Amino acid sequence: MDAKKEVDARGLNCPLPILKAKKALAELQSGELLKVVATDPGSVRDFQAFARQSGNELVAQKTEGEEFVHWLRRR
Numbered sequence: 001m002d003a004k005k006e007v008d009a010r011g012l013n014c015p016l017p018i019l020k021a022k023k024a025l026a027e028l029q030s031g032e033l034l035k036v037v038a039t040d041p042g043s044v045r046d047f048q049a050f051a052r053q054s055g056n057e058l059v060a061q062k063t064e065g066e067e068f069v070h071w072l073r074r075r
Contacts, residue, residue: 001060001071003035004028010039010067017043018050021072025056028074033059036070043068 007024009017017038024034036047044061047070051058057073 001033001035003071004032006035006037008037009043010037012038013040014042014046018046021047021050021070022054025054025072025074030074032074034072034074036072038068038070039066041068043070047072 005024005028007020009020012020017036017040021034021036028034047058047061050056051072055075057075059071059073061071062069
């Protein structure tokens with residue numbers, strides 16, 4: 001997927017990956033994609049809840065070894 005912006009949240013624990021993603025989404029235009037790479041296993045459910053609460057679309061989530069990759073589309 002071709003993300004307009006990428007956030008490196010490796011080594012950060014909740015709620016920092018969400019806070020960094022929220023800040024990055026604010027800089028995007030509606031419909032643009034954000035990619036977030038995190039190492040916190042809790043980020044999988046955190047991003048699901050964040051998408052529901054914020055109205056942004058959680059397009060995909062993928063686990064790559066020790067990393068969790070999340071793609072969000074700005075509403």
